[in-house]
Amino acid sequence: MNRTTPIKRRYAGAFSVAPTIFTEEGELDLDGQKRCVDFIIDAGADGLCILANYSEQFSLTDDERARLTTTILDHVAGRVPVIVTTTHFSPAICAARSRAAQAAGAAMVMIMPPYHGATIRCGEAAIEHFFEEVSNAIDIPIMYQDAPMSGTSVSAAFLARLAHKIDNLRYFKIEVPQSAAKLRELIELGGDAIEGPWDGEEAITLLADLDAGATGSILGGGYPDGLQPILKAYLAGNRDEAAAGYARWLPLINYENRQCGLIACKALMKEGGVIASDAVRRPLVPLHPATRAGLIEIARRLDAQVLRWAH
Template sequence: MSKNKNATTPVYRGVFPVAPTIFDDHGDIDLEGQRRCIDFMIDAGSDGICILANFSEQFALTDDERNSLISTVLDHVAGRVPVIVTTTHFSSRICAQRSRMAQDAGAAMVMIMPPYHGATIRIGETGIYDFFSTVSDAISIPIMIQDAPVSGTTLSPSLLVRMAKDIANVSYFKIEVPQAANKLREIIALGGEAIVGPWDGEEAITLMADLDAGATGAMTGGGYPDGIRRILDAYFAGDTELAAQHYQEWLPLINYENRQGGLASCKALMKEGGIIKSDAVRHPLPAMHPATREGLIKIARRLDPLVLRWGK
């Protein structure tokens, strides 16, 4: 970790996968399973971990459950790796409160989507700017803006760069929109040193193009950090051909998670490997179809990832 923006912003690089929220078969949070999940992710080579993201089913959790997960995970990690906490909320006030609480609990960074609600309630650029300014004023750790289609909000490169330059803690950007590499390239060119962390997302389905565009981090699913590490380690060492070979090896699994299994994939892999007892997602999300699960495990076994061995 080094310093960059205004000589105060920590610089994080590498693989920061999203940790799933672990439930039991009745839909209650399994804190012991959560701890085992986190231990596996660290052992598998995660440079850091993100909790309470959309792939963590954050939208299906109560505030008390969020608070319990934050304290449980941060206490259990105990500084082994930096932890990013997603604090997304429509309200500027509540998002700022959530972010301050995450910081006080030991979070290294917060990740936030622009304010949105349902299919139609959106905020204009002035409101988005003020929203992130309000959150930044409440904390002293970096803010990662998650730019993803689920918000239904267009974040122009010029707006992202203006916030990076003007708002003290806005410095990381997880870009998951179509043609993500072009957007990464543009904000890096326009923002310079204000763009401390241009990051890839979307389960690494666009990872190589995003790395070529200048991405320095990848926030993927949590099932196989060891595989993503092989790609990034080779790329950052300057061996882009080896990185491309590793990407081709792991791409079938990346694609299957991105296009078939979705957020249930990580937990299915963890249950198969004996890490967690239940791979349940919270209702009304549907359980993974048995045929989809069979396809996921079949592809994973060809790669022999740690997730299928760690708990056995």
Template structure:
């Protein structure tokens, strides 16, 4: 049976895929391709977008490029859909500064991981709490905490729920850790209405269990929001069996992105479909192996996603 959880005052629900950052063959920002990418993602049914996330290669961007991309994309979107801007940095002050700029430029929300640096530099719960409290004090828009293995920081459901209840703008949570569905259930149980947005992530590889657990949003890769929307919309309408059948249809492609192509998958599909000019990541990230790319495209063609037709 479909979950009956629904946050009382949820502002944002549905499919908010991550926008890849587009470069030319020399590694420079390609803003023309970037705008086409955004237009495609909106036309493909995205309820909203997320920019500058890990799948946007945020870790290879300069601060100046971050601001260029935020301003360019938000101006180009022009209110057609809400846009979440990722502003993670180890420094509280840098995170605040990035977030204030994003809010000023029109971001609907910021997404932030707990502070971490490298493989060993972490802080405890007291510092994490203060980090998000100070960030909240500087903003008037929601904060999504990204609970992902890449941060190497354990965030218990109880701690996340406490921050939601005590810190004004902390209200959305993207859960990507192992056992995501169980953590979502516990987060909702402990946080109640303070958990405005319990969201799924990790390219939708755990989407059905997470929807059953009460997830009301999905932050996926950017190449096939039309496919993910079919699943999420059917589920939201109470048609769980239909959603499960659709999930089984799209799961091979979801798996290809999550386990094989990673952040390269969306750009490969977008270049194949004529949406962007160049699929290359920025150095030193390697390009996708040709055989892996071939398998990705073959898997996608069986589903006829818009990404392979939109730019033709």
């Protein structure tokens, strides 16, 4: 039996992925992590997402995941809602991670369908059973992360069916090609079962996805001061204002998405003195100096808050 606990709050708006902060030696920098979180909240994010792919979750030990979850949620202390990524191939392990996140104060968990490597995938029936098992273990909402990284292609009709059948599965982060078309179909087929049709992929498709009906987005954490006002304006019915803001910030959005990837946020934070090190864990490598310079140049032109927050 699925739980029937009602979801108490509908989440919407601009949620930023918090990168995982490391020392130059590759250890967790929990003080830097707290400063990172404080900046993201101060810069206007409506919420946080932690342990995401852009948080380098794939390079963390289970103990590190637990330490980060409790450290961040304790430090946030309810200032904004926090989504915790709990993806795992095993539904039992994913359920255990999700229960722990709920116990620590998470507002929601985000999960990709089960996959491993380049070839091991699960069919629709197995995916459905997977999410049923996780849903039965918790009371908070689940966000289905429909991302190319999983290598699992599912239809909007299948996602809508899951929303109708699984009580806690009410949010869907769509970050596949032609995301707007898929969001539009998902909303049409899912109706009231879709509490949160969300955009993803660092805002590169944000305006199109908002036009398709998205009510939230999980974004990079480097410049919430640029991104949150776009969603705020759009959701308040001010599309022209949102479009103008999107046009202004699009060069930085594009540069992050197409040139830098997950390192962009930490590079901006280090440049502004928010964190001491923008190190990524091996085998990832730092940004090329020219790429980093291009990122900082665009951010300075926009007077991004990250470059002056710590001063």
